[in-house]
Amino acid sequence: MPHSNLGLGLGLRNCHFNHILSAWPAVDWFEAISENFMDSGGWPRHVIRQVAEHYPLALHGVSLSIGSTEPLNFDYLKKLKNLATEVQAAWISDHLCWTGVQGINSHDLLPLPLTEQSLKHVAGRVAQVQDFLGRELVLENPSTYITFTQSTLSEPDFLRELCKQTGCQLLLDVNNVYVSAFNSGTDAIDYIEQFPCEYVIQMHLAGHQHCGTHIIDTHDRTVRTAVWELFRLAWLRTGGVASLLEWDGNIPPFEQCHAEILKAKDYMLGEFDPANVAISSETEKETISNPVGFLVPGVMDRTQAEGA
């Protein structure tokens, strides 16, 4: 499995497909949402094949549901494996979460109670998935809005132990650290300090929305300065790994997204100052967490009436 630092990448989004296929922009790498492509026999599949021929590509999932008590979906895993082979995916990642039970998919990244029992449950499933895929799985820390009374482990400790037991690797989402820390009243800097950075092979960055009493992980704007400062710390602690911007709501033109991730270069050097990880005082009306509208293609744009 490749461990190299792929550089600064972008999430592959439907609205940018035409630009990428015509301009072939100088981006280091792309990350595609696995579920958008694994069943596709149409335009999305065509696009990902083209992209994979020109750029390093990683697959990032939102429906593996590794923490669910439902049985693993091996039909899903088979399609994931086939897609990863087809596009020579550098990594296959998903989230430390569950998305549904009783045959339902909430399409949300729901948190788990962080207990020894959850750890045992997730570790068993990670091992099964890795056996099936024939490669290590990469798991991301989710953004969370609730804390379970049952939880006895911190997320960094949970993930460290999971990596030790299964050999899986980690995707550190720096924005999620900031969001979850604010929402749970914990310290984001302490989280990064405690995080098992030796297992981190990739980082995510994104924008969020501050609602005063809580923060929503909206992926719909530029990365906040405080998150960039946390990224500086994470960069130091991980030794520098492939980093990627997720922009999923109000997605601007491609070049604007690209310019945003290139800001990361400014935070790869210099002293980390905890004072810069300040909480913004601005507040806004709440919008959607973990937006998924970007996952649905604009079919209307790819239809044509006869004679039109």
Added chain:
Amino acid sequence: MSEDTISLDAIQVWLQNALISPGSTSCQEIEKHLRPSAQLKAAQRLGIYQRSYYLRLLQCMREQFPALCHALGDQLFTDFAREYLQAYPSESYTLYELGRRFPQYLEQTRPDKDGLQQARESWVDFMIDLARFERQLFVLFDAPGHEGKLLADRTVPDHVLQLQPCFALADYRFPVASYYQQVRKGNNPAFPPEGHSMVAMARKNYLTRILLLTPTQHAFLTLLQQGHEIAYALELMALQLTLTVEYVYESWTAPDGIRKRWIDAGVFIHKGICGPESIV
């Protein structure tokens, strides 16, 4: 399964029910499972997930049924879609399946379903047909197609013409395709008057072509879809229309006839030949 795993299962079932049916849980139960933060009570923290659950999926429904959303208006569309999501929560790992049962749901829950057939309100029929049409287009967008392989050109003889795999035939009680195109162009079309409309849809170069059909053309393509060869279908059409086979054949092959139009639109492949595609 250990007792602890059952406990994890129980909390997942509880949280999921609390998302889909917020009234299914109590403050007491919420406080048993979740901690408050310095600024929010446990129930308020859960509320973030509860609000986002429907907002997130409703956004996807609007993306999958843009013309229907336009026709109903955002508020009414949201009401219908929300009730649909409550009745039929997603059962798939992919959001592409989210709207699969929506046309059927609209039919099952139409407000006048218990009334006499002739007393039914036509606007409901229009909404159901528009939903069927949009779902069909969504399916064709991502279905396995014939791109990368040869489509038939005009020189291919009839006996080796075959419908391509990414193809659909449909008939509606309203001119939904025309309405859809108006919305696509950014116009604000009025509810169309009732009128039988038939369409074929075929994807070529990842673009889904919508072809308006006459009843005869629809019947002809239905025969081809059933696996009949063109010569047989032409003979049958001649019989049904009480015309000579020669006349029907001449009409089919006329310089600007439907044979040429449909081949150009990518309706046919060359049976048994799947060479590299020459992009037209």
